[in-house]
Amino acid sequence: MxxxxxxxxxxxxxxxxxxxxxxxxxxxxxxxxxxxxxxxxxxxxxxxxxxxxxxxxxxxxxxxxxxxxxxxxxxxxxxxxxxxxxxxxxxxxxxxxxxxxxxxxxxxxxxxxxxxxxxxxxxxxxxxxxxxxxxxxxxxxxxxxxxxxxxxxxxxxxxxxxxxxxxxxxxxxxxxxxxxxxxxxxxxxxxxxxxxxxxxxxxxxxxxxxxxRRIPVSKTKEAEIKTFLQNNSTNTYNLSGAAQGKNLIMIQVEALQDFTINSKINGQEITPNLNKWATRSVYFNNMYYQIAAGGTSDAEFMTNNSLYPAPSGSAYFLYSSNEFNSMPKNFKASGYNTAAFHGYRETFWNRNVIYKQFGFNNYYNENDYNIDDNVGLGLSDKSFFNQSIDKLKSLNSPYYAFLITLSSHFPYDDPSKYGDFNVGAYEGSLLGDYLKAIHYTDVQLGMFLDKLDSEGILKDSVVVLYGDHYAITRNHEKELSQFLNKTSPMSDIEWAKLQKIPMMIHFPDESIKGVNSINAGQMDIYPTICNLFNLPSKNLMGKDLFNSEQKNVVFRDGSFTDGNYYYLSQTDTFYDMSTNKKVEENEDLKNKKENAINQLEYSDAILKHNLLKKFESSSD
Structure with a gap:
């Protein structure tokens, strides 16, 4: 002992x-x-x-x-x-x-x-x-x-x-x-x-x-990736070149989730201006965000490159020296002026470096704006949009202008600046603060879009507007469930189906509009723009939403949905989206699961080995 x-x-x-x-x-x-x-x-x-x-x-x-x-x-x-x-x-x-x-x-x-x-x-x-x-x-x-x-x-x-x-x-x-x-x-x-x-x-x-990264990818894998990219190209016939020669104004709205569109609280519309804008545009109401750890920067990366974000960290840092077949570079090669606008620090998310790699001629940042009104993290959306109008007018047409909002950024902790918007029972909660923040941004977007019209910019421009990522995390699920009149706690599939962002494409004469419910993700924005503006669409991993059948939307964690079924990698479970019931894996679903992982691996290999530089040089 x-x-x-x-x-x-x-x-x-x-x-x-x-x-x-x-x-x-x-x-x-x-x-x-x-x-x-x-x-x-x-x-x-x-x-x-x-x-x-x-x-x-x-x-x-x-x-x-x-x-x-x-x-x-x-x-x-x-x-x-x-x-x-x-x-x-x-x-x-x-x-x-x-x-x-x-x-x-x-x-x-x-x-x-x-x-x-x-x-x-x-x-x-x-x-x-x-x-x-x-x-x-x-x-x-x-x-x-x-x-x-x-x-x-x-x-x-x-x-x-x-x-x-x-x-x-x-x-x-x-x-x-x-x-x-x-x-x-x-x-x-x-x-x-x-x-x-x-x-x-x-x-x-x-x-x-x-x-x-220092070891060249095998010839077999390289050929496999190249074949996938070639086969992924969509035959374009519907709306091909419909926007050719027009300006493109693309607005990425911070934390704009689709559940806010056409929703009310205490009889008030949360996003009245976006609701009206949706009726004047092609409104994609079934679009998922596909970001990873890079948050806002991942959304930017996907919409401008149609490549998946890095599996960990941010591609904006990890691959800032890569060659990219990016949207601004593509527009630039077609004679467009290109500019990015964001009223925050130029070095944040390494934007001052990566935007040059993407091919932006100009990057208007905090140094180029008068920081006269702060809401949340920095320059208010109101001041940002007002000052951006003059900058847009100074650009030589045609141009591609990429604007990123800021005021509705988490943690939505500036309610005194958001205006008088009554959220009732949700006052003081995260959801309530978010609804105030996104309502404030909606007001500023409404004034900006109206000013584009009154200044004569809208008649010569296509406007693309979309959200970057989620606003409400699952630890605040109870508030969101109550707001949406859903049971709490929500099932995994119910929560997954809520992770959508709105995307709207507004055409100058508004002859093309309506709701499009195609199964879509942020990866698909760039290929869709290529079709509309008649730009080369090679080496893209997304699909043109005006010329594609339903296809998988793949998420960075290996989950995916084909519109009928949803695979959640967190639990290795398949769901029938019409019934929300679990289903057994069959050969078709197994192949789609394998295809999803392959796509992620292809994109990772492209980034790690800078393959687009090699693909571009070999095609010259």
Whole structure:
């Protein structure tokens, strides 16, 4: 008994470390996706990952071991708090590429502050007592550990950890092939393998990807990608060249979700101007956003390139030196002037660098606007649109002008500036603040569009308007369910079907208008513009919405919908969209699932290996 007590005192730090870390990591796992959480399935891989670190610690001397375990505890705690904060808005977990571009978060302090919860500090509560407790027992009757015992413990911990992890990794790779290499669904990996295994895997894949970028893609894979791009081109006959020679004014509206269109609260229309604009345009009411961790920048990237965003981090940072077959470059080659407009910092999302790569002649940013009125993060949409009119008038026609709004940016925390819009029972809630913010932006859009008309710009311009991404995250689902008169909690498929943005294309004479319900995504905007303006449409991954049959809309996490069925990669489940019922995978759905993953891999290869530069040069 004395030897056991002495052994416990000698390894009290290790015992505490494994116990506390198990508790922390398993509770963290339950917070990530509580509705799918299983203690029994997560316990083994979490324990295995902790045993790897424990194995390292036992070959160190006592002083170094306690320091090593303390640092491990600190790092794991920081990752837990960071992951949870990030997950609350992005519904994803932090990765190395995200950390590389993470300095951008520092510029949006209010957004970060609104996501952090002080209850997260409970994960760090053990730091208050762990050091005094360990110091109290560590050196009392401590066992002088022989090297042979240390090595034996190392082997035991390492072999047990390895055995459990091999089984867990193998099971996941069989369940979702290519998930471990592509990491297209990081939350699912965390759910199945735990936070430590996920971050170990993320580190490995990030290092491998960095090395792999220097290795040329195989000729076979290159030919496969090239064939896909060639076959993906749509035969254009409907509305081909309908806008040729006209200006294109494209407006990306911050956090504009489709559920606000034609909706009312307390008898008031939330977006009265956009509702009217939809009746004067072709209104695509079945368009999904397809962004990943890059948020707004991902939406810009897709609509201007028809390539998928990076699986982690932002393509605006990771691939800023690539060659792109972008929309502004395409317009520029056709004799158009090209300009981007955003009343925020020029360096935010690396826009000052990437816009040059895209082919924009001018980038009007915070330095080019009089910051005379702030709403939310920066220059108000009202002032932005008013000042942008004069800049548009200074452009030589024909031109492509790309405008990005700002005032309706999360966390919608400037209600005093949004005007008097009564949200009733939702006053003070996130949903209520969002409805005020998007109503404010709608008012400014209405005035801007009216001014385009009165200034004579509208008669010579096609206007494309769309939302960039979601506004309401699932942790605020109850408010949204109540507003939409849906049951709460919503099922996964009900929530997925809500993740839509409006897209409207307004033609100068308004002869082309109406509702178009084609299954669509942001990737399809650029190919559609190519058809309308008679631009070359090679090397694009989306489809022309005026000349395509229903096709898959693929999401960055490997989910997809073909309009009839929806595959959710988070749960590896297929749903019938008409009934919201789960369905079994059949051969057709299996092939569509495989095709979705292939498309993501093709796009990733194009970005990682700068293949468009090679494709362009080979076609000259």
């Amino acid at each position: 004395d030897k056991i007590n002495t052994f416990i005192r000698t390894y009290i730090d290790l015992i505490l470390y494994i116990t506390l870390m198990l508790i922390k990591v398993i509770i963290y796992g339950s917070e990530m996706r509580a509705e799918y959480f299983s203690y029994t399935s997560l316990f083994s891989p979490v324990l295995a990952s902790l045993l790897f670190l424990a194995a390292i610690s036992v070959i160190l001397n006592r002083k170094k071991r306690i320091g090593f375990l303390y640092i491990c505890n600190l790092l794991i705690t920081l990752f837990i708090i960071g992951d949870l904060t990030y997950f609350r808005y992005f519904k994803d977990v932090i990765s190395i590429p995200i950390l590389i571009s993470g300095l951008q978060l520092g510029a949006v302090k209010s957004s970060v502050a609104s996501l952090f919860k002080f209850t997260d500090l409970i994960y760090a509560a053990d730091f208050i007592f762990i050091l005094p407790l360990v110091n109290r027992y560590k050196y009392k009757n401590g066992l002088d550990v022989r090297k042979s015992l240390s090595f034996s413990l190392f082997l035991v911990f390492f072999v047990i950890g390895l055995s459990i992890n091999v089984k867990a990794f193998y099971s996941l790779s069989k369940e979702q092939p290519r998930l471990l290499s592509t990491m297209y669904n990081k939350v699912y990996i965390v759910r199945k393998l735990g936070i430590l295994n996920y971050h170990f895997l993320d580190f490995y894949n990030s290092m491998y990807s960095s090395i792999n």
